[in-house]
Amino acid sequence: MARLEDALGDDLLLVTQNIDDLHERGGSRTVIHMHGRIGIALCRSCGRPSAAPATLLDRPPCPHCAGRTLRPDVVWFGELPYDLDLIGRALAECDLFVAVGTSGAVYPAAGFVASALEAGARTLELNLTVSEVSSVFDEVRMGRASELVPAWVDELLAELRRTA
Ligand SMILES: [Zn+2]
Numbered sequence: 001m002a003r004l005e006d007a008l009g010d011d012l013l014l015v016t017q018n019i020d021d022l023h024e025r026g027g028s029r030t031v032i033h034m035h036g037r038i039g040i041a042l043c044r045s046c047g048r049p050s051a052a053p054a055t056l057l058d059r060p061p062c063p064h065c066a067g068r069t070l071r072p073d074v075v076w077f078g079e080l081p082y083d084l085d086l087i088g089r090a091l092a093e094c095d096l097f098v099a100v101g102t103s104g105a106v107y108p109a110a111g112f113v114a115s116a117l118e119a120g121a122r123t124l125e126l127n128l129t130v131s132e133v134s135s136v137f138d139e140v141r142m143g144r145a146s147e148l149v150p151a152w153v154d155e156l157l158a159e160l161r162r163t164a
Contacts, residue, residue: 002027004153007160013090015083017102017109019074034081034109040073049073081108091115098124098152101145104131113137126152 005012005028015032016023021039023031036042041052045067052072053060059068075081091097097116102125104110113123113133125137126148134140141148 001149001153002029004156005029007157013087013094015087015090015109015112017106032083032087034075034083034087036072036074036082038072038074041070042073043067044069044071084108087112088115091121092119094119094121096124096156097121098126099131099133099137100126100149101128102131102133104133124152 001014001023005014013032014023014028014030015034017035019033019035019038021037039052040049041056041062042049043062043065046062046065048062048064050063050070052070056070056072060070061068062070091112092115094116097113099113102109104113110133113125113136116123117136123137123139125131125134125140126145127134127140127142128144129142130140141152
């Protein structure tokens with residue numbers, strides 16, 4: 001995904017449901033964490049983020065307001081995911097939508113493919129098993145992300161070079 005970002009720049013929007021830093025460790029610079037980040041603490045009093053300590057169980061103080069009101073900056077069930085406006089705008093104008101490793105069962109993310117199709121995008125699912133939304137994708141490839149994603153990126157970069 002980092003190689004793709006190098007080639008596409010702002011034409012790539014990488015949205016993840018991962019709350020860890022997998023993509024950043026892979027070299028991606030701009031990552032939309034729609035379900036938040038476990039490495040960040042969010043203060044319920046002042047609303048500001050800070051680097052999360054190893055545990056919040058002993059109720060450490062917020063570095064900004066000293067309130068002992070920190071929670072993980074992670075979107076729990078029933079809470080609204082982050083950046084849905086930004087994601088919605090990108091879906092409305094995307095020409096290729098690719099979903100990697102998803103159950104397709106958790107909304108709103110499970111509905112992204114429908115929005116992309118509505119926008120006229122080509123859609124591709126890379127997944128270990130059939131998901132609840134596999135049937136609506138133009139193309140589905142089954143296998144491990146560690147193999148499917150690099151192969152797909154190679155293919156797309158070659159296609160971009162041909163049409164450049
Ligand atoms: Zn605070």
